[in-house]
Amino acid sequence: MTSFKAFRIHSEDGAIIPRLENIHLDDLSDGDVLIRGSYSSINYKDALAATGTGKIQRRFPLVGGVDVAGTVVESTDDRFAAGDEVVVTGCGLSETHDGGFAQYVRVKGDWVNALPEGLDLRSAMALGTAGFTAGLAIHRMEHNAMSPDQGPVAVTGATGGVGSIAVDMLGGLGYAVTAITGKSEPAAGDWLRQLGAKEVWIRDEIDMGHRPLEKALWAGAIDNLGGDTLAWLTRTTGHYGCIASIGLAASPELKTTVMPFILRGVSVLGINSVFVPPDLRQQVWHRVATDLKPAHLQQLVTREVTLDELAECFQAYIDARVTGRTIVRLD
Ligand SMILES: NC(=O)c1ccc[n+]([C@@H]2O[C@H](COP(=O)([O-])OP(=O)(O)OC[C@H]3O[C@@H](n4cnc5c(N)ncnc54)[C@H](OP(=O)(O)O)[C@@H]3O)[C@@H](O)[C@H]2O)c1
Known part of the structure; x- marks a missing residue:
């Protein structure tokens, strides 16, 4: 495969430097499931990580982004197969493992949730x-x-x-x-x-x-x-x-x-959303797609940006100037 885009965060001479780069599958953290990312989203933690305001990454360089929704490309975990639509949130993405601000994301099968019925990939990241x-x-x-x-x-x-x-x-x-x-x-x-x-x-x-x-x-x-x-x-x-x-x-x-x-x-x-027992994680994803599904999901999304526009988005989160949710388009 040729290279693909990833928003990677580096530590250089003590400074946090995020960069949009072209990387290869071999550069990604190990895992059982390779996902072609469609959407990610911005959370406060992503802003802490990308601006260096908080110590989020435990190793460098690392792809940022705690969320991703996309389609399985290949899987050695038999719970998932090519073509499945899936969501991953938390689980150490952008802390110890390459995260969701990339066109390909490789993760452990235990972290992957089948896209809950009632959501498409974009609305899954409106929630994130x-x-x-x-x-x-x-x-x-x-x-x-x-x-x-x-x-x-x-x-x-x-x-x-x-x-x-x-x-x-x-x-x-x-x-x-x-x-x-x-x-x-x-x-x-x-x-x-x-x-x-x-x-x-x-x-x-x-x-x-x-x-x-x-x-x-x-x-x-x-x-x-x-x-x-x-x-x-x-x-x-x-x-x-x-x-x-x-x-x-x-x-x-x-x-x-x-x-x-x-x-x-x-x-x-x-409340810790990063490491959640698998049964509880599934239960909550089911609920956010059904009885807890926001009635105003489209109004909650106030911005949609591409990977190329991402670097400019984070400071506003640190300054409390953001209203609602930002979706990141990965294609
Ligand atoms: N425990 C977990 O698993 C978990 C999961 C997700 C998020 N979080 C944490 O929950 C918080 C919210 O996350 P988020 O993604 O919703 O962030 P967000 O979209 O940036 O929203 C944070 C909101 O808090 C208020 N705020 C921001 N900075 C502030 C400051 N310095 N002083 C007072 N108010 C401030 C602002 O709301 P108003 O202007 O309306 O007051 C801001 O819109 C963050 O601290 C994040 O790290 C924790």
């Missing part, structure tokens, strides 16, 4: 890691007895990928969603209401207080920020409510007390 993670969080929260009749659910970082998909999914399930955003433009609020938010709060306008327990506001919360916002959520979640801790876009720190846990029975559920 962000949609899978929002689905995993809601799935775990429901297992902790959250239901729409118990009260409002807060979503922070609401205009981001995980946040906006979570707003849509929760709204579709009948939850009263309060979307909390750092963006004060009316357009952001209008967009979140169209997705299904009942209320939109501007983060900087919230009086977060400082007492160990504040007035109980939430039956549940999905947090993409960490830091002060997550601490405030612990203080304002009601009896036996639960908080899905997903992200650290603001800070990896959490300063709170045990009062919410021992006086209100609040639970913080850790």
